[in-house]
Amino acid sequence: MKMLRMLVLLLVAMAMESRADVLDQLGSDVNKDGLNMDVLKYLDGLLESFSFDEKEDKETSDSVDRLKKLVRDALFLGLDNLEQQLESTRELSRDPDTKRNVTELITSKGYSCEDHIAQTQDGYLLSLQRVGPNSTHGQQFLNKTKPVVLLQHGLLDASTTWVINQADNSLGFMLADAGFDVWMSNSRGNTYSHANVNMNSRRRKFWDFSWDEMAKYDLPAVLDYVTEETNVSSIYYVGHSQGTLMAFTGFSQNHTLANKVKHIFALAPISHAGHLKGPVRLVVPFHGILYDFLNLAGIDEVLPSNIITEDIGRTLCGTIPLVCELLTFSFAGVDFFAFNKSRADVFFSHFPAGTSLRDINHWAQLIQSGDTQMYDFGWHDNQKHYGQHEAPIYNITGLDIPVSLFSGGRDWLADPRDVDKLRQDINHTIVYDNTLDRFDHMDFVWGTTAKDRVYKEIILQIRESEREQRDRHRGRNKRHPKNHES
CATH class of the missing domain: 1.20.58 (Methane Monooxygenase Hydroxylase; Chain G, domain 1)
Structure with missing residues (x-):
């Protein structure tokens, strides 16, 4: 005993x-x-x-x-x-933020906001939000000397992701406080970009897109619109997840467009996804069968934001935030330390924001092949689309824009081994490379530690870049003084 x-x-x-x-x-x-x-x-x-x-x-x-x-x-x-x-x-x-749209999320914190629409070449209307300084700071909204920064969200996300935390821990607000002209874009098919001038979103053809079209059409439309509205020749680009994939593929193929970008800040960067981990991986081998089945069932849109999903996120995450925390970890990777449980209901009342079934299928192809390839329509249809039976591989080694990489050691979607492949492809243009050991995929936009470990560094690099440009400009003026007639 x-x-x-x-x-x-x-x-x-x-x-x-x-x-x-x-x-x-x-x-x-x-x-x-x-x-x-x-x-x-x-x-x-x-x-x-x-x-x-x-x-x-x-x-x-x-x-x-x-x-x-x-x-x-x-x-x-x-x-x-x-x-x-x-x-x-x-x-x-x-929390009232669970019921606010992106504009209200911005203005409720005392910041200025302008809503804009950019039209793509194929007729999609993309919503953009322009974030101005906090009204309590007494700054003017328009200032031609401000650096212009464009923020591009990731898969199933929306521009809300950049202003979803408190004002002192959201990149959109912090950039505005730093004196920058901040623009946040929304990819086709999400909550805020749900229209096309040529067709209704209820038509199947509306959803015939993946991140291929986002890189080919959405990026040029947004960059052309922003540079024209701000009267600048080039801007800074911040992308998260799919937002980095769009940048690497789009800017490497379109060098005219690339000339409009001074610097890319890539958060949770993705070009390859062959080492993705988590439960999602179990479904990937069956993506072709699932895609065909859902297509036959008439399902074209995946995980859209609506009253039901918003209410589920608001209620479930507000009552049992641990459930939503674990849900996040099931696809993003595990980092208990940085997850802001007090905002779980806000996160999941805005996320997911929807995309096309084809976009999800393209991601499954990316994971299965391990290559950065265009959408694979199949042996016969590839010939019609690309003039060859195999889906072409993007050559992102042609990227010629300074890149700052911020990757996560615990990121299940942008696995460190896949980020290593990206480094090999664009090593010639990487000017900053920081692997944050504890970070998972969503820490870069939702995490409590991103403020100090990522956002402040981005602000610092933009300021240094602007300072260097001013110094070069002064140097040119000194070497080539203007001639004055006497």
């Missing part, structure tokens, strides 16, 4: 110790005195099953009784603490 008592005591100690270790590892700010609830419940049942002859083993019986009381007290305290946490998280569902 003494051995049994020692075993039970050891289990209790392990429950306490394991809970403390996990909390320390995660950097959590919750009460570290809490015990592992599952272990405690198991111990409670185990102790209840013990029976002793009090006359023969009074000491062991008393010890077990004391342990029962200890475990039940701990359970009570733990359940009470859990109830308090649930009660506090219910308040999260009342």
Whole structure:
């Protein structure tokens, strides 16, 4: 019996110790005195099953009784603490940002916002938001000397991703505070770019696009519009995930367009995806069958934002943010430390924002092939589209724009091995390369640590670039002074 008592005591100690270790590892700010609830419940049942002859083993019986009381007290305290946490998280569902559109997210924080529309060559109307300085700063919205920065979101996302956190931890707001002219674009088919001048979004032809068309048509339309509106010849480009894939493929193929970009800041950069991890990987081998089935079923749009999905995200993540945290980790990678649980309901009331079924299928092809290839229509249809039976491979080695890479060590979508392939392709143009060990895929736009580890660095590099340009301009003026007639 003494051995049994020692075993039970050891289990209790392990429950306490394991809970403390996990909390320390995660950097959590919750009460570290809490015990592992599952272990405690198991111990409670185990102790209840013990029976002793009090006359023969009074000491062991008393010890077990004391342990029962200890475990039940701990359970009570733990359940009470859990109830308090649930009660506090219910308040999260009342966050007004869950019901605001992107313009309202901006103006509710005191910033100026202009809504614009850029039309692509094939008729899609792309929504853009222009973020001005906070009204409390007393700055003018229009300033021709401001550096212009374009922010391009990733797959299934929207421009909201750049202003979805608090004002002091969202790249869109921080760039505006730094004095830059900030533009945020929306790819075709998402919540804010759901129209075409030639067809209704309910028509199947509307959804005949993937990131190929986003790189070929959306990028030129947006860059031409922004440079014309701001009267500048070139801008800074910040892309996340698919936003980097669009840049690498689009700018490497269209050098005239590339001349309008001073610098690319690539967050969670993707050109190859053959090493993608997570549950998504299990579906990839069957993507062709799934695509054909969904196509026959008349499904062209994937994970659109609507009242139902927004309400689910608002309610579920506001009540049980841990569920949404784990959902994020299932596709993005695991980083408990940086996930902002207090904004989980805001994140998932705006994400996902929808895309086409073909876009998702193109991603599956990218993962399966491991190559940066154009959309594969199949042996016969490729001949009609490309004049060859195989889908062409993008040659992104032709990219000739300075690139700053910000990649994540725990990123399941932009796996470090795939980022290494990207480095080999564009090594000649990379001017900054930072792998953030703890970062997962969404930390670059949602994470609490992106402010200090990514956004401030981007602002610093833009300022240094502007300073160097001014110095070069002054140097040219000194070498070639203007002639003045006497």
